[in-house]
Amino acid sequence: MSFVRLLFDTSDFPPRWHCGNWSEWHGWSHIIADVATGAAYFTIPILLLYFVTRRQNFPFPRTFWLFCVFIFSCGLVHMTEAALFWWPAYRLSASLKIVTAIASWLTVLAIIPILPRALRLPDVGALNLQLKKETIGRHDAEEHFRIAVEAAPNAMIMSDAQGKIVLVNRCAEQLFHYDRSELYGQTVELLVPRRYIENHIHYRQQYMIAPSIRAMGRGRELFGRRKDGSEFPVEVGLNPIDTAQGAMVLGVVVDITERQLAERNRDKHRQESEEFLHIVRHDLKRPLVTVQWNLNIVLDECSKLLGSEHGAYIQTALQECVRMQEMISELGDLSKIENSPVQYEKVILPDFLAEVLRMFNARLEEKTVQVQIIAPGAEVILSTLHVREALENLIENALHYGCTDPTPRLTIQATLEEHRLLIGVADNGPGIALQHHVRIFQLFERLEDQHSKVAGSGIGLTAVHRLMQRIGGTVSIRSDVGGGAEFTLSIPLGVRLATLR
Numbered sequence: 001m002s003f004v005r006l007l008f009d010t011s012d013f014p015p016r017w018h019c020g021n022w023s024e025w026h027g028w029s030h031i032i033a034d035v036a037t038g039a040a041y042f043t044i045p046i047l048l049l050y051f052v053t054r055r056q057n058f059p060f061p062r063t064f065w066l067f068c069v070f071i072f073s074c075g076l077v078h079m080t081e082a083a084l085f086w087w088p089a090y091r092l093s094a095s096l097k098i099v100t101a102i103a104s105w106l107t108v109l110a111i112i113p114i115l116p117r118a119l120r121l122p123d124v125g126a127l128n129l130q131l132k133k134e135t136i137g138r139h140d141a142e143e144h145f146r147i148a149v150e151a152a153p154n155a156m157i158m159s160d161a162q163g164k165i166v167l168v169n170r171c172a173e174q175l176f177h178y179d180r181s182e183l184y185g186q187t188v189e190l191l192v193p194r195r196y197i198e199n200h201i202h203y204r205q206q207y208m209i210a211p212s213i214r215a216m217g218r219g220r221e222l223f224g225r226r227k228d229g230s231e232f233p234v235e236v237g238l239n240p241i242d243t244a245q246g247a248m249v250l251g252v253v254v255d256i257t258e259r260q261l262a263e264r265n266r267d268k269h270r271q272e273s274e275e276f277l278h279i280v281r282h283d284l285k286r287p288l289v290t291v292q293w294n295l296n297i298v299l300d301e302c303s304k305l306l307g308s309e310h311g312a313y314i315q316t317a318l319q320e321c322v323r324m325q326e327m328i329s330e331l332g333d334l335s336k337i338e339n340s341p342v343q344y345e346k347v348i349l350p351d352f353l354a355e356v357l358r359m360f361n362a363r364l365e366e367k368t369v370q371v372q373i374i375a376p377g378a379e380v381i382l383s384t385l386h387v388r389e390a391l392e393n394l395i396e397n398a399l400h401y402g403c404t405d406p407t408p409r410l411t412i413q414a415t416l417e418e419h420r421l422l423i424g425v426a427d428n429g430p431g432i433a434l435q436h437h438v439r440i441f442q443l444f445e446r447l448e449d450q451h452s453k454v455a456g457s458g459i460g461l462t463a464v465h466r467l468m469q470r471i472g473g474t475v476s477i478r479s480d481v482g483g484g485a486e487f488t489l490s491i492p493l494g495v496r497l498a499t500l501r
Helices: 002-007 024-053 061-083 090-120 124-151 170-176 194-209 257-301 308-339 349-358 361-366 384-402 460-470
Strands: 155-160 165-168 222-225 231-243 246-255 345-348 370-374 378-382 409-416 420-427 474-479 485-492 495-499
Touching: 002 090, 024 061, 061 090, 155 170, 170 222, 170 246, 194 246, 231 257, 257 308, 345 349, 349 361, 349 370, 349 378, 349 384, 349 409, 384 409, 384 420, 384 460, 384 485, 460 474, 460 485
Parallel strands: 370 409
Antiparallel strands: 155 165, 155 246, 222 231, 231 246, 345 378, 378 495, 409 420, 420 485, 474 485
């Protein structure tokens, strides 16, 4: 308390007006300047405090508080200097100057270590430029997105988390017969048949809890509703998108009316084909057996009356009967292909190919065929039923037509691509001329030339083609006369699992 009293003791000093020869102008210049400076020093911390309280994550908070103390103490010094003209508290003035000096140097010492960090901060101009570039980039991206949506060949509709439509494209207008101005702000249930609206709202709300990409064709049977109330079947793909306005969902809508009609027509055609094949297998087989039976009787009982030439004619007719029976039987196999289920199984490629080839071991040994299997040691998932049967037909075709060389060779080579498996079956036989490459896959087509005087039904390669069609694959040929033939199956994979060895 004695120290405090000493600080405010003014008995040892006269007021500043009485120290020296002060003129009015000179004295009041000091007073006004000190008061104005002190007031400014008091105002600066207040404004800074206002700024900091409204700014989160303000950098360098300790240095900021030291700076406030330094500025405020400077203000006190100036205010005291003005008061000394009437109130000679020189001891208090000296103490305030000491406090100001200490605060000043503490601020200096605090600033030194943060200078490198402060220098690394981007300046306001650079930040504004970067923000401007990002804003322009975002605007350009949004514009490109809108252009892409508008140019898309399918109907596209974007809705917010509440299901309100915020964006549609030209195809959506054409598909639902609405103008886009009529759709904006409406919920997507406007485009859903009335009997499904309640369930659709529930499904939409459940989807927004955990939105994820939903591909076309997945989920339940869906229908759309046009402005006139007419309904049509659709497929819908969903893509969640995060935007500055929140979570959005971009829906792609495809009218599948024509596809369903084509499927019904295809089913009708398949049914008609099955009925026709049933007639072929049952109604034609019976008279064919009768013809064959009668020819055998004629051959057995009249062989002595017939000359060798006429007997050969009957033998040829019997052989053609047998061939026709085989063709009728294989027509039944083609019918089964159309309705065969596509079931995927996991296989190891080299083992699978060796297993398919094993059933031909006896014939391969008989013809002394050199066999080579080239395949990566990979585990894949494919439709084994269709691939196995296609390979068997190709190997049968190679043994029948391609292994005519004195040293016949057969190579089966598998190659893995990203989502497909290629299996080639190659021989070193007489080959096939380029002009016949399409024809050989047609039903009952056989190439009769000097290289292929062997019997065959002309159905094997047709079966391969249809087997590949059934699983979404293809079959192709690479060959020329005298250069052997290589048939390649392009097979879609269910999953490519791993490379084993």
